[in-house]
Amino acid sequence: MRNIALVTGREYQSRVRKKSFVVMTLLGPFLLAAFYGAIIWLAMSDTQSSEQKNIHVVDESGLFQDGIKGSSTIHYSVNPRGGDTSAYDGTLMIPATFSIDQPKGARFLSAYSLNIVEQQTMEGHLEVAIKEQKLIRSGLRKETLDSLKTDVAISAAIISGGEIKEDNSAVNAGAGFVGAFFIYIFIFLYGVQVMKGVAEEKSNRIVEVIISSVKPFDLMMGKIIGIALVGLTQVFIWIGLSTVLIAIITPIIASMGMNPEETAALVQGTSGGVAPGMGMMGALFQLDFLTLILGFLFYFVTGYLLYSAMFAAIASAVDSETDTQQFMFPITIPLIFSIIIAQSVVLKDPHGELATLFSMIPFTAPIVMMVRLPFGVENWQLVLSMIFMIFGFIAITWLASRIYRVGILMYGKKPTYKELIKWMLYKG
Template identity: 40%
Template sequence: MNNLKLIIQREFIARVRNRTFVVMTFLSPLIFVGMIALITWLATLNNEEVRQIAFFDETGMFTSDFKNSDNVTYINYSDLSLNDAKDSVVIKKLYGLLYIPKKGTNKELASSVQFYADDAPNISILNGIEDIIASKLTNQNFEEKGLDLNVIENSRARVNILIENFSGEKTSKMTNYVKMFFGGAAGYFLMMFIIIYGNMVMRSVIEEKANRIIEIIISSVKPLQLMMGKILGTSFAGILQFLIWVLLGSVLLFIATSVFGIEAQTPTGIDPSIALQEDHQEEIQLLLQDILKLPLGTLVMAFFVYFVGGYFLYSSIYAAIGAAVDSETDSQQFMLPIILPLMLGIYVGFFSVVENPHGTVSTVFSMIPLTSPIVMLMRIPFGVNWWEVLISILLLFGSIIFMVWLAGKIYRVGILMYGKKPSYKELYKWLKY
């Protein structure tokens, strides 16, 4: 037991004192916050860009319909010839030229409109132009058939489905997206932590094996103790790094939003004053209520439990691989069994859990130890029975015991093997020693 404690201390101190570890611990939050600030700033610049679009309207019907907005300015070139309009757009480097030809029927006109531009135009701008033309032609078709536009507009039915459970509690339409965000973020971060800190364990084993230090250590320490010490020591260093990241990231994000005036942008580009109108207020309130109703405490506790479980499960595999090879290059052939279940968990989470969090696929993969740390975290925001979580955790930690025993047998033989690239067949033989 004393040997295990000494190994844990040694691994922890070695990781913490490592120059790369120190630099990335304090540099990563700066990079993360800087990326958020840069993306926000670039999005602001993109929103502030005003695009000048010329239009050549042979019909004369749409001259008053193209109205300037914050992002688009329309210029009427209908008094020029089409070729002169094209030349003028190129010389003045305008965004593009909209050509509306004169046709016999509105149906022919609708399929004949053209947009000239050197670069592919923004899809939202094209959709806006199409809506303007379509609305005009539709109204004209109604008038030709003798229909009253005011009567038609007043007759339009606007349906807003309210969601309510059988207990009488109302919920937002966006509640599934909120649950998907929280669960997806937790699952994705867990996957990244497992890969990052698992690789630390593997590199540590490879480094000691390459320097032949392992031969001296193994003379006084059991291989299983050495492997567990590396896993635990690296995990404590990883937890310390993660806590520093959270603390520094929160402080830097607060400073960035305060000093540089970075404000959250609505994803649809809707002005906040419009979004807070009476017809949106109830939806926003319901959305906030749904966020507060999320089992955030359970999610945080589950994240910690599954982080520990997932880390130990995969780190034992990383340690076994590190002991089996002589360099990181040789380890690439064994990476697929590690990466594949993690990626499968992410894909199952986003494509199955979101659509049917309590379905067969979601439930099964939340029980399989190699994918449960990710899939179960993504299911928890949708509400999972406590016994399902308990079974998942028991299976996970039961698999850890088996995997540590299995990895220990490979580790015991592999750390003293040099000069030979092991195959899966060779690893199977080591299990019998």
């Protein structure tokens, strides 16, 4: 244990003193806060009335003389051909051949390129107008037609511990994927650092001197734990600074385009009286951040320890860093597969059998369980997943150490998968 502590301290101190570590540690929270601020700004821009476009409609078919119902973003003015059109943003031409049964030939003319959203919105408005014309032609009065239109909205809520909490699947999915994405990135980022460190020491023959006084297992574990502590230091600083920055920018950005009641609702995490987009922000504030942060830290640490042990074993088995590529793909497959499973299975049914199964497998649990957490996971499933992660890390580390002890002093030979298995089975 003493040797592991010495190697850990050496790895930790040598890395936290680097300028790149200091720069990224301080820069990261500002980037995260800027990203968060952009989300709030986009949510507000969706809910606030954007500049309404005035469309001049030339209806030669005579079908829409009573007007076309627009929206908050597009207003239609049905006028005959000619006249001053400078006050309009474009002209919608409806030819005489345009009919209810053959609605073809409509054309939009403007000085700017029509984007996809605007085109789909205008097409939707015309479709609604044509549908109304067809219903009226079938004998329905306009008053009857209007009475048939009904807007229905269902709000989701979760009953937990006798309390009712608002639920939003989009917010849950977003929060889960953000956590899973960071775990995915951190595992690769710090795992590759372990691999590069081992490969560099082996190629420079420094490891031969170190092994004379430290056991291979102690060296491997010290390097893994040291870089893990570097990662945790960075993550804790990021969480602390990001929390402070987000707490500062949230009311500032929100107050730019909201009245005081809406701003208070956003900061307090309530969505009553706030527009739908800001309601999502309210749902975001109602997430169980303590569980998410603790879950993130656990799965980040255990996932990193599991994969970094394999990265260290790979680096010890080859002579140079370039030779590690042949063994990298099998290790990255579970992580990539986890992302695919999270997108195709977990989001559709976060409590289904497949989602539960992959959240128990140590190789996929860090990603899959992180995506499931915001949706609510039963306690026994979470505990069982954590137990499997701990045992999985111990088993993989033991197997990796058996490869490491043989490969770290072997030069001039590229091992095969068969030889790696033999190294794991060596006695002693």
